[in-house]
Amino acid sequence: xxxxxxxxxxxxxxxxxxxxxxxxxxxxxxxxxxxxxxxxxxxxxxxxxxxxxxxxxxxxxxxxxxxxxxxxxxxxxxxxxxxxxxxxxxxxxxxxxxxxxxxxxxxxxxxxxxxxxxxxxxxxxxxxxxxxxxxxxxxxxxxxxxxxxxxxxxxxxxxxxxxxxxxxxxxxxxxxxxxxxxxxxxxxxxxxxxxxxxxxxxxxxxxxxxxxxxxxxxxxxxxxxxxxxxxxxxxxxxxxxxxxxxxxxxxxxxxxxxxxxxxxxxxxxxxxxxxxxxxxxxxxxxxxxxxxxxxxxxxxxxxxxxxxxxxxxxxxxxxxxxxxxxxxxxxxxxxxxxxxxxxxxxxxxxxxxxxxxxxxxxxxxxxxxxxxxxxxxxxxxxxxxxxxxxxxxxxxxxxxxxxxxxxxxxxxxxxxxxxxxxxxxxxxxxxxxxxxxxxxxxxxxxxxxxxxxxxxx
Numbered sequence: 001x002x003x004x005x006x007x008x009x010x011x012x013x014x015x016x017x018x019x020x021x022x023x024x025x026x027x028x029x030x031x032x033x034x035x036x037x038x039x040x041x042x043x044x045x046x047x048x049x050x051x052x053x054x055x056x057x058x059x060x061x062x063x064x065x066x067x068x069x070x071x072x073x074x075x076x077x078x079x080x081x082x083x084x085x086x087x088x089x090x091x092x093x094x095x096x097x098x099x100x101x102x103x104x105x106x107x108x109x110x111x112x113x114x115x116x117x118x119x120x121x122x123x124x125x126x127x128x129x130x131x132x133x134x135x136x137x138x139x140x141x142x143x144x145x146x147x148x149x150x151x152x153x154x155x156x157x158x159x160x161x162x163x164x165x166x167x168x169x170x171x172x173x174x175x176x177x178x179x180x181x182x183x184x185x186x187x188x189x190x191x192x193x194x195x196x197x198x199x200x201x202x203x204x205x206x207x208x209x210x211x212x213x214x215x216x217x218x219x220x221x222x223x224x225x226x227x228x229x230x231x232x233x234x235x236x237x238x239x240x241x242x243x244x245x246x247x248x249x250x251x252x253x254x255x256x257x258x259x260x261x262x263x264x265x266x267x268x269x270x271x272x273x274x275x276x277x278x279x280x281x282x283x284x285x286x287x288x289x290x291x292x293x294x295x296x297x298x299x300x301x302x303x304x305x306x307x308x309x310x311x312x313x314x315x316x317x318x319x320x321x322x323x324x325x326x327x328x329x330x331x332x333x334x335x336x337x338x339x340x341x342x343x344x345x346x347x348x349x350x351x352x353x354x355x356x357x358x359x360x361x362x363x364x365x366x367x368x369x370x371x372x373x374x375x376x377x378x379x380x381x382x383x384x385x386x387x388x389x390x391x392x393x394x395x396x397x398x399x400x401x402x403x404x405x406x407x408x409x410x411x412x413x414x415x416x417x418x419x420x421x422x423x424x425x426x427x428x429x430x431x432x433x434x435x436x437x438x439x440x441x442x443x444x445x446x447x448x449x450x451x452x453x454x455x456x457x
Contacts, residue, residue, distance in 0.1 A: 019089065023098040024051050024080040025215070027115055029426075029433050030061055031300060031355045032456065033219055035098070036080060050079030050104065058103070058113040059429055061437045062301075062456060069432050071425075078111050079104050086212050088182040092223035100212050112425035115357035116208075122361035122421070123207050126368055129253040130263060132344075133210040133360055134203065137352055138245040139221060140196045140238050141168055142231040146454040148447055151239040153196025154230055164191025168198070175200070175224045182220065184213050194243030204250065204344070207364065211356040214247075218352065234352035236299075237306035238454035240446070244307030246314060247352045249298070249363060250332075252344040253279060253371075268334075268343035274322050274380065275334050275343050284320050284329050284345055285377035286370020287363060291318050291328055291349075291399055293415030296408035296434065297362045301353035302441040303453040305404050308349055310386050315348025318399025321381035328401070331380070349401070352457055358430075365421045409434050 022043055025035035034057070038046045059072035066073065086100040103114035110117045123131055141154040154171075157164030165172070168191075176186050185203040192199045200221070202213050218234060225232035237244045252267040267280035287294070299308050310316050313325040320329035328349050335342040350359055369375075378397045385393060402408040409431050412418055419427045441449045 018095065019097045020095045021097075022087075023090075023096065024082055024101050025098050025219075026080060026101045026103060027215055027355050027357065028058060028060065029113075029115070029355060029358075029430055030437070030456075031353050033215060035101075037096075047082050047084065050081040050101070052077050053080055053103070055113070059433065061433045061440065062452060063436065063440050067432055067436050069429055072113075072429065077106060078113075079106060079108075081108070083116075083212075086216070088216055090220070090223060091178040091181050092220060092227045098216070098219070100215060112423050113429060115355050115361075116211075118422075118426065119208055119211055119357040119361040119364075122364040125421075126253065126364060128256065129266065130256045131207040131364055132204045132252045132254055132265075133207045134201065134205065134250045135210060135214040135217075135356065136199065136201050136246070136248040136250065136346075137214065137218065137234060138192055138197055138199045138247070139232045139234045139352075140194065140242070140245060141171065141198055141225060142196060142233065144229070145231045146233065146238065146451060148451045151454065153194075155191075156195045157191055159191065159193040161191055164198075171225060171228045171230065172198070174228070175221060178220050178224055179217060182216055184217060192243075197243060197245065204252075207360055211360050214356045233454045233457060235450075235453035235457040236301065236304045236308075236351040236353060237450065239450055244312055244314060245351060246307065246348065247350050247354065247356075248315075249347040249350045249360060250344045251283075251347065251360075251363060251367070253283065265340050265343055267345070268340040270339065274331055275339065276331060278374075279371060280343070280345065281377050282370045282373075282375050283367035284370065285375035286367045286373075287329055287345075287347065288318060288320060288377055288399060289370060289375065290362075290366035290415055290418060292402055292408065292411035293413075293418045294362055294366055295349055295402050296405070296412035296430075297418075298347070298350040298354045298359045299408065300351075300355065300359075300405070300434065301453060302405050302438055302449060304351050304353055305402075307351060308401070313348070315350075316401060317381070317385040317393070318401050319381040319385065319396065320345075320377055324381055324384075326385050327381050353453070358426075362418060362421070365417065369417055404438075405434055406438050409438075 021037045023035045055076035056066040080101040082099040090096045103111040143152040155167035255264045269277035315328040319327040321327045322331045330346040
């Protein structure tokens with residue numbers, strides 16, 4: 001967008017919302033949403049020039065300390081350059097707004113350590129295909145901010161229990177209204193399996209918009225909870241023995257829109273028993289091929305692996321199947337009246353400690369590797385893998401998954417495709433950051449490890 005677009009966005013926001021502070025936000029490699037704020041008076045110029053940021057901020061883990069990665073120290077600066085189409089008011093913070101940013105060099109070129117740019121590059125790699133996506137986050141609503149040894153869910157209702165709706169109705173209604181005010185279309189919102197657990201889904205969008213919408217949704221959910229005197233945590237397992245919060249990722253490939261020609265979902269084929277095209281099957285095969293390394297980017301914390309276990313419907317088995325909620329890749333049933341449009345794959349081993357731009361971008365790269373090589377995913381898993389013996393799982397081609405972040409990072413480093421697409425900066429930074437998190441969590445012990453994730457996410 002040009003200067004005029006930036007100025008128009010700034011003027012529209014200032015006039016329409018009475019905003020005084022605008023947060024320039026980005027998501028770091030640990031999936032923490034960070035930012036700097038500018039005043040309304042300075043917005044027009046800063047929409048063009050951006051805001052300075054030390055390069056070391058992309059070399060920090062949960063400790064918030066810069067890690068010893070060459071080129072990411074006290075010397076060097078990049079810019080937070082806003083994407084004006086992402087600018088939204090923050091109804092939970094009157095007088096404030098937010099805009100998501102790309103990280104660019106001082107010369108305005110894309111910076112190699114920018115996660116949002118990584119997703120843009122992944123979308124470009126899909127070539128003729130339009131990538132549609134949607135995140136499906138779960139979170140736990142608490143009566144107050146968790147503290148070591150204290151975790152109080154907002155309710156103790158059952159899964160989909162009407163009591164759960166009533167117990168959190170004021171919060172849920174305010175949240176949906178806030179998201180609508182931000183231009184986001186909420187599809188579902190309901191109590192989930194665990195105490196205080198809820199799920200909220202948005203309509204599918206093009207890939208970059210989907211990741212942007214997820215970031216806005218997450219910060220708004222937490223902000224609205226705070227306004228209600230509560231705390232929302234997206235941590236995979238915020239307290240021992242909790243069911244676990246996922247962030248399932250839905251993806252499909254469409255034809256690109258053209259004059260007079262409506263886009264078509266290329267994953268759909270009504271002649272197939274599962275309604276899946278050969279393209280969809282090849283995409284699934286690519287995802288399964290790179291699944292162990294993918295987990296370092298989609299289940300991106302030590303805490304993730306408390307959730308990624310059998311019988312938790314977390315996708316802990318390296319397989320694919322129709323409505324198989326234990327398989328890493330589930331093929332959801334088509335929706336009546338929207339059979340072709342609703343055809344997609346659901347990637348289950350993903351949670352909110354994953355940077356959404358890296359997670360979705362890596363998933364696209366893996367799937368497109370399957371498409372380019374016309375790979376075959378093998379037979380669908382139509383049984384509950386929990387009821388199968390170890391020998392039966394091997395015969396069915398079920399892939400063993402990493403059991404810890406440490407193992408996942410090693411699998412990532414052994415995956416030539418994923419390391420290649422990450423690029424020199426990210427493949428140096430990301431494993432270093434994650435290994436530092438592993439070390440830090442070990443020093444904290446179990447109680448503080450759960451607490452750290454409950455408050456950071």
